[in-house]
Amino acid sequence: MRRQYPFHLIEPKWQRFWETQATFRAWNPGDDIPANHPFAQRHGLRGPATPEQLPPKFYILDMFPYPSGAGLHVGHPEGYTATDILARYQRARGRNVLHPMGWDAFGLPAEQYAIRTGQHPRKTTEANIAVFQRQIKALGFSYDWSREIDTTDPHYFKWTQWIFLKLYNSWFNPATGKAEPIENLPCPAENADAFRDSKRLAYVSHAPVWWCEELGTVLANEEVIDGKSEVGGFPVTRRPMRQWMLRITAYAERLLAGLEKIDWSESLKEMQRNWIGRSEGAEVQFPLAAGGPAITVFTTRPDTLYGATYMVLAPEHPLVDAITSESQRAAVAAYKNEVTRKSDMERTDLAHDKTGVFTGAFAINPVNNEKIPVWIADYVLASYGTGAIMAVPGHDTRDLEFARKFDLPVRVVVQAPKGEESTGFIGDGTSVNSDFLNNLPTPEAKKKITTWLEEKGLGRKTVNYKLRDWLFSRQRYWGEPFPIVWKPSPDGSFHHQALPESALPLVPPDLSDFKPTSTGEPPLARAKQWVELPDGSKRETNTMPQWAGSCWYYLRFTDARNDSKFCGTEAEQYWMGTHPAGHGARPGVDLYIGGVEHAVLHLLYSRFWHSVLFDLGYVSTPEPFFKLVNQGLILGEDGQKMSKTRGNVVNPDDIMREFGADALRLFEMFMGPLEMVKPWSTKGVEGVYRFLGRVWRLFVDEQSETEFEQMQTAQGAQNPDTLAAIKLSASIADAPATAAQLKTLHACIKKVTEDLDGFRFNTAISALMIFVNDAITWETKPAAVMRDFLILLHPFAPHLAEELGGKLGGGPTLAYAPWPKFDPTLLAEDTIEIPVQVNGKLRDKIIVATGSTEAELKAAALASEKVQQFMEGKPIKKVIVVPKRLVNIVI
């Protein structure tokens, strides 16, 4: 296809201009702002500015990518274009915009590549970053590249390790509900060290963890999906190992409450709520009939205690072996064996068919002293609640299924509302067959029985969470080493100790073999010299998970080159909107756009770290991200998810080569609402590309362009300077605009402005198209009108707009040109068309004066011939007049 316009010259030209001029440099308080920078000129600043002197901030952030070897995917530019449009828009609106980009570059693919080829992950990562950088820069985003960060850079991960030390050296004080320095923890005189270690926010655990053989590492709960690794989909097994954990569960309540104060989509908040999984209920003690320790269960339905006809323990419950009777021992052992053989996949997949065995033991129901049998079954999970339940088959679907299968008694203790079956009823009803709870509605029965249990010392009210502590160590090479050493004790054991801050960054040793050792130790263990210190202590050989770097990168962006702090206080306060200078800024990142895949990973983890940093006084906002939007997935042209195997993957490089970056940007925004899942369409790209061609032809002189094209062809010249040969169209003149032209322009200003405020990029673009479709018919195009149009266009198609803006004159760049102001008086019409309905059906349209009164509208409507015809002479019951809208005659 013939090029619609020379984007192949225009785009590199302007990208180079922006880069060499540092056009999009965001200025911190105290930065020496050059007087000739367009930002300085727009805001009348030069030299260092205080937060008070700087305009209000706007912090707009993308989820920074993992630079994979595959390069950019068309999904990346979707979110990046949306943020870039808004960044440019906010600059035009006069805000000081922070719009940064960086690389979340620690990660498994580079390491696996290293294992296969021996190439150091550093090399792979650098090469991949170079590719991502080239591709992202080719899209013309207005990032402040002076703040670029790379999580694998020691200047960066020094501070990741520093934050880990803060976690390690803090505890969560339930009395204040906040993290506090570990020195403030009141410790018992004996075993003070062990006590402190048991309270740290970063602690060592020996509990069973998810181990992925294929990846050779452990994984966090959040990284295990349907019993398989999130990365690669490999099987995982449960295995006890010594691991670092972060006490995120201490923050469960805060993480839940914080959601109320931030502007995220309801579905995303719901995903976080589900993941945290708060449920209120009670713990109840069931003594064993044979004596010994009682079994504690967690229930959300203590009101159904009288309906508990048996108990179930998870097969892994620690009491199982102790309580099993001789006669059942073989059966229990066989069942436990069967359960451990089952993979977690099978265990969850076979959710339908209940299995279990009787232990031979009995417990006493504390409310009625009834002897009830104790079973084990794998439908009770060791990892939730207390790993034991009281079974109420009358009012729990799973218990009922189990009771029916094993012929256990079912008792109704809740009366369902009229018309519903009480057996198996799980909603709120009225207690029956429950002694002193009888006739109470469920919520009251819950309260009464809980109080009763507490008084008798048989139980207490509790809150349970699905959220588990965050497994924070990995058996990998390509991650941040822990700033921890293990000190030998006289008894031969080792105890962890934090490195001092002065020892940071702790860089990983150089290796040539990145596989785990033959004994299953992490790869870092191969570096004997690095691991074994002269004083006999050893370094921690686990590394941090990939999430560590992304937990706080948005803070680093506020002050990315600071070598003495993770970010400066003034910069943090200015960009996070809490500086006393105020400006009425929003607290936190103003807008964060990224994929929904991080809903319970990155977004939960970084909220947790941020909360800790807030408690310790290092950051000034309780939440990091004020507003968050998830862009919808882009599907292949066939409506299927893009994948190599389907062969429907679209490469942005190909699109840019053929249609240019502006067309790609514009199309990705024109496809539909940002948050929606939508299929790719190459035809659609051609459509917006043609639109950009029309814009071009609207501005340039055809004759000069033809000559330019011929020259290009003849000389094979690819020099952007030759673009100067293309002249502005003679139809653009310093002429006063007609009323109709102003109307077209201001309708466009209004629509584009409102749509950008509401992130409706697709309809904003259609408004620009409407302007062009009209302007193309104008014989004379007033320069002022056309310039305003270019300012409206420039966030969407910045290269083309800058090039045409340059030809039109009026400054070296449009990047800081003030956004046009909408004037409603220019849209005012003398007359308007009003639809007239008879009984709600459209029958005619009348032209009336804009300011017509209700009475005038009514009279004009009734006078319409067509309306008369449809009224068939019937009497009028009612006339609805909505001024400026419509008239409806009811007969």
Add this chain to the structure above:
RNA sequence: GCGCGAGUGGUGGAAUGGCAGACACGCCAGACUUAGGAUCUGGUCCCGAAAGGGGUGGAGGUUCAAGUCCUCUCUCGCGCACCA
């Protein structure tokens, strides 16, 4: 099973409760052209020659008026899933 979201032309999608289908894609016709896969002009929800009628997954309801609000229901997508 539970939670969230979405169902509108041949396609992507527009519509503060007030003219359904903006803007595009595709298609049809025409103009200019050696040529058109460039560009420009016109047409394009369905039935009907027209007048007119029908129409936003389906069924009800509220309203002068419903794509939009309410109830039930179906389908698709996403998330969680034996969470006691």
